[in-house]
Amino acid sequence: MKPVLLTGTLALALAFAAPASASPLLDQYAQEAKSASPEFKGFAADRGQALFSSRHTTGKPETPSCTSCHSDSPSKAGLTRAGKVIEPMAASASPQRYTDPSKVEKWFRRNCNSVLGRDCTAREKGDFITFMLTQ
């Protein structure tokens, strides 16, 4: 009974640790999301995709969607309104993305405000990164 319990705990721990190791940022967002809502059950790539591609009406009129600047596809480069090329959002295309917490936070702060007119929640941030890690 005891070894079974131990193996089970270990397996559970491994299962939990595996996706988290993909980006240390996700751990932190998961913690924040959990403390914000006890029902939080983990991030979902499809919710991240919806956030990325839908048009919003609450932000600045110049930037109704992430895709306004980042192009329709995460694997393609985007263009800022000032004409500067933005590296693709997909982690596979831009491996250095989602590794520097202060940079990630800076852009969520700015761009959520520009597109949504508010800060993004920890769950939204986690969903977004989870989606981009699968791309």
Place this chain on the structure above:
Amino acid sequence: MPTTDQNNNATPPIIWDLPLRLFHWTMVASVLVAAITGYFLPDWWLNVHAYAGYVLGALLIFRVIWGVVGSKYSRFKIFPLKTEQAKSHLANLLRGRSDPYTGHNPVGAWMIVLLLASLAALVVTGLVVWGGQENNGPLSAVVGYRLGSFTEEIHEFFAGFVMTLIGIHLVGVLVETAIFKHRVVPAMINGRKPAIQAESPVTVWHNLFGGLVFASVIAGLVYLAATVGVSQAKTTQLPEVYRQECGDCHSVYHPSLRTAQSWQAVMSRLSDHYGEDASLAEQKVAQITVFLKDNDADHFDTEVAHKIGRVDTPDQRMTGTRFWRKKHDDFKPEAFKHKAVGSKVNCNACHKDAETGRFDDARIEIPKGVKS
């Protein structure tokens, strides 16, 4: 001193030595290049215009030396420049007569003096503009923007004057050829005037000596260029924090493009930065603001610093200045939407040296398909 040429009636003696003739035609070529690039071609041909000016300068120095040490008819002291000579020649012309001269006729001689003097003035004023307004060439370190900009007016005046002189010169050549049957054009090609007696015709030694003089002029100028050294306009290293924080979204603007007040206004409302949230950590805002103010338009003597940087606009936009609009007025709005450009504020899409704040005309490269 009889020569074989004189013994043979078919070939008259050489009046115009080879160095003089080469001088004449290379000068024609360089004036042509300078005139076409200066009058008709877009700004980014300015370096070709300047090179033509350098060539012209070297040629003029050679011509002045050759006017003292060259073969007989190349020397200034044989030019019939006395007022009475010019008067009687002009009077003759009006009566339909033009006496043949072995060298230049009095009116032609005056034309040459005027042309050489005003071409020299063109080269000198050109160097002042090139140095002051464009921060290029040997005078860039000593001539300021305002002097350069003012001198451009004088340069343009002399350009018009030279064009007028060239027009009169060509009319003179036409009259001599068509009315008086003086074969002046072939003479400037093969150096010979038919039925003319020359006192001391040109020998091959003149040609060799002329080559040597011209080579010395070139060597002297190259030596000067190498030793004097061309000091460029003051440039500033753009700090990494500025390059990164601002350059992530738009091309990194040189601080000389705005005044300290304008930069202050921009930096104090980054959360609404032309329709976007560009907010930054307070410490970075302070760091960048100090850099921008310490290197603003008042700290630079370039054309853009004067014409765009020092001109404040209500929303701080550079594209709102008169100079910017004038310089870009031949681009349709679609040109700025082209994918190689992206927007009006993506300066380095075309200005390859935008980050240095120099904006040399010669560094403009319009991407293919932008200008249709």
